[in-house]
Amino acid sequence: MRVVGLITEYNPFHNGHKYHLEKSKEISRSNYSVAVMSGNFLQRGEPAIVDKWTRAKMAIDSGVDLVIELPVVYACQSAEYFSYGSVKLLDSLGVVDSIVFGSESGDVKKINAIADILLKEPNNFKNYLKDYLSKGNTFPKSRTKALIKYARNHLNSKLSTEDIEDIINSPNNILGIEYLKALKKINSKIVPYTIKRIGSDYHQEDITGKFSSATSIRKKIFEDGNLDTIKDIVPYHTYIHLNNFLNKYGSFNKTCNYNDILQYILINTDRKKLKEILDVEEGLENRILKCFNENNTIEGLINCIKTKRYTLTRIQRIIMHLLININEKIFSEFHKTGPLYIRVLGFNSKGIELLREAKKKAKLPIITNFSNYRKLKDHKINRMISFDKRATDIYFLGLKNYNSEKKNLDFYTNPYIKK
Incomplete structure (x- = not known):
């Protein structure tokens, strides 16, 4: 049994994800796959277009063997914490041999060299960073300049200026850096690989054919109000599950639904x-309240708060933390231990074999029946799970069809099983 781990959101599952799955198994020589997936709220501070069980079905029906949920306190987070939570969960399963992630670079050695510097923060690098910050540069720009100077002076040209600029300024490369940092932090034996992304860029908003981005697919769905135009550019099972969700709930989910x-x-x-809400640093609460008084929509509020210092994604995450009521103190307590349980969302027949093996080796309790979590009688686990339950209940408030059951769905929804 060779198992590859994938860190995902599947919002929704598309042809690029299918390629990632197949290529990951190939380069890691794995015959089993497990995806750790964000639940109902995502890393960039947005609700998923469809719920976590629907997205797990898409993944399982498209070939992933096991899908587990990243707790919301880690899912709706900066790249650093999102990556740490995901890697820690995959490591805690006890059966994962490798992780394969997509990147713009496609060169795991170069990404790893940068991850090493950023994790260890050698004194020379810290001094360069401090110097560039003192000259009025933004943190990202100062970090890039400090990396370039450190690489030139101390790494014997292992990394060129172009390498560093390309890697540090691309979203999937940045996630890759954080995955590698997390593996090092927990001394994991999991072996990392990367594959070069193909098709559309992560933020590409226009449909570009077979390998269109999730962003462009979502945009097309919301613009057209139906699924006809994306039918031929997503896997068959994705189209079917999107259609079933729309028929049941009457709409897809997005941030403005929570206005x-x-x-x-x-x-x-x-x-x-x-001021206590996670990510709200000193003084930002004043800007939020000022902008709230001047705007009647979430979009207007976010655009008003946003500055060079406070990025769009950071503001979006703050909005989600407000909705779910995740504050700084709570997250700090959770992060002392990391994720505390492995929540199963779906599996196929090979996934059953994976779970059987994981139950012998896992470092955390595996939850397949949500109702049973209370039997664990662990206050910290119960508290972390309560945020997942709350996130689910809040998620469904954003949907139109009030004739469908929307409360306590974590208790009533079983993992998806494809036999």
Whole structure:
């Protein structure tokens, strides 16, 4: 049994993900696959277009053997914490031999060289960084300049200026750096590989054929209001599950669906409580409240708060933390241990074999029946799970069809099993 781990969101599962799965098994020589997947809220601070069980079905029906959920306290986070939580879960399964991630670079050695510097932070690098920051450069620009100078002076040209600039400024490369840092932090034996991304860029908004980005697919769905135009550019099972979801809930989910809920929360949140929300640093609470008073929509609020210092994705994550009520103190407590359980969302017949083996070797409890988690009688586990449950309940408030059951779905929804 050779097992490859994939870190995913599948929003929705598309042909690029199918290629990633097949190529990952090939280059790692694996015959089993496990995907750790964000639940209902995602790394960039957005609700998924469809819920976590629907996305798990897409993945399982398209060839992934086992899908486990990344707890929301790690899913809706910066690249560093998202990556750490994902890697820690895959390592904790006890059966994963390798991780394969997509990157713009396609060169794991170069990405690893940068990860090494950023993890160890040698004194010379820290001094260069401090110097560039003192000259008024932004942190990302200072970090890039410091890396270039450190590589030139101390790495015997293992990394060129072009290498560093290309790697440090591309979203999947940045995630790759964080995956490698996380593997080193926990002393994992998992072997990392990367494959060069093909097709559209991550943020490409226009449909470009067979390998269109998830961003462009979502944009097309929301623009057209139906699935006809994406039918031929996504895997068959993705189209079927998207269609089933639309028929059941009447709409797909997006941030603006929470406009009224967010307005209510902000009306009832004082300055002190807002300051405690995760990612709200000193003074940002004032800007949020000022912009809230000047805007009636989430989109307007986000655009008002956003600056060079406060990026779009950071503001979006703060909005999601507000919705779910994740504050700085709570996350700091959770991060002392990392993820505390392995929640199963779906599996096929090979996934059953994987789970059987994992139950012998896993470092964390494996939860297949959500109702049974209370039997663990662990306060910390129960508390972390309570945020997943809350996130699910809030997620479904964003959908149109109120005739469908929307409360306590974590208790009523079993993992998807494809036999």
